[in-house]
Amino acid sequence: MILTCAIVDDEPLAVSLLESYAGKTPFLKLSGAYNSAVDALAGLERERVELLFLDIQMPELNGMEFSRMVTGDTRIIFTTAFGQYALDSYRVNALDYLLKPVSYPAFLQSAQKALQWYELLRKSGANTAEAADKKQEPESIFIKSEYKLIQIELSAILYIEGLKDYVKIYLEGQPRPVLSLMSMKNMEELLPASRFIRVHRSFIVQAEKIKVIERNRIVFGKEYIPVSDSYRESFNAFLARRSLFFKA
Numbered sequence: 471m472i473l474t475c476a477i478v479d480d481e482p483l484a485v486s487l488l489e490s491y492a493g494k495t496p497f498l499k500l501s502g503a504y505n506s507a508v509d510a511l512a513g514l515e516r517e518r519v520e521l522l523f524l525d526i527q528m529p530e531l532n533g534m535e536f537s538r539m540v541t542g543d544t545r546i547i548f549t550t551a552f553g554q555y556a557l558d559s560y561r562v563n564a565l566d567y568l569l570k571p572v573s574y575p576a577f578l579q580s581a582q583k584a585l586q587w588y589e590l591l592r593k594s595g596a597n598t599a600e601a602a603d604k605k606q607e608p609e610s611i612f613i614k615s616e617y618k619l620i621q622i623e624l625s626a627i628l629y630i631e632g633l634k635d636y637v638k639i640y641l642e643g644q645p646r647p648v649l650s651l652m653s654m655k656n657m658e659e660l661l662p663a664s665r666f667i668r669v670h671r672s673f674i675v676q677a678e679k680i681k682v683i684e685r686n687r688i689v690f691g692k693e694y695i696p697v698s699d700s701y702r703e704s705f706n707a708f709l710a711r712r713s714l715f716f717k718a
Contacts, residue, residue: 478533488523489503568580632671683709
């Protein structure tokens with residue numbers, strides 16, 4: 471992961487030192503260096519940064535005041551020669567506090583702290599998104615069959631066959647399919663696309679249940695499900711994503 475960073479300090483020597491540190495830190499990308507907080511305002515509006523190395527004592531607009539204007543998704547590491555600001559820095563939710571003259575080990579440690587913070591944030595966001603996706607997908611559906619509503623677990627479905635105005639739902643461990651008065655289009659819309667794939671105008675299969683494919687046909691025991699020309703491209707793309715040998 472690469473963090474975009476910027477430096478704000480009114481001392482040219484301090485800026486040069488931090489620039490050299492950022493240049494040799496592989497996970498940092500320096501987007502700008504500014505000699506005043508006023509100059510930094512315009513620059514940071516043009517390009518967002520994840521990490522800001524910010525001096526505290528500066529003319530016109532000091533670092534503490536400037537930190538309150540920075541967007542909440544930018545982490546701040548204060549750099550200053552005065553230790554009395556340490557408590558104030560944590561009151562504005564700074565990630566770290568470096569005393570000048572800043573050594574490279576101290577700089578690297580603070581930068582790694584920022585990297586870990588963003589990696590945890592990204593991991594947390596990915597887990598939340600994955601959990602949300604799983605939560606949105608149903609685990610079962612209700613099908614009307616012979617004047618009754620039958621709950622069918624999605625994990626039990628092998629494939630669905632369309633017959634004019636009816637569908638036949640074939641289930642694992644069941645000798646006979648469930649028959650329901652509905653169209654294949656409605657059936658396809660009812661099933662989560664992440665788990666089921668249409669391979670023919672008359673057939674929808676559950677991807678995870680496919681064990682054998684023979685001559686453009688999916689084998690379920692003694693039954694052979696054809697893959698039609700109309701759906702071959704999407705089916706081949708599915709195979710290519712899950713195979714080291716198959717090319718779409």
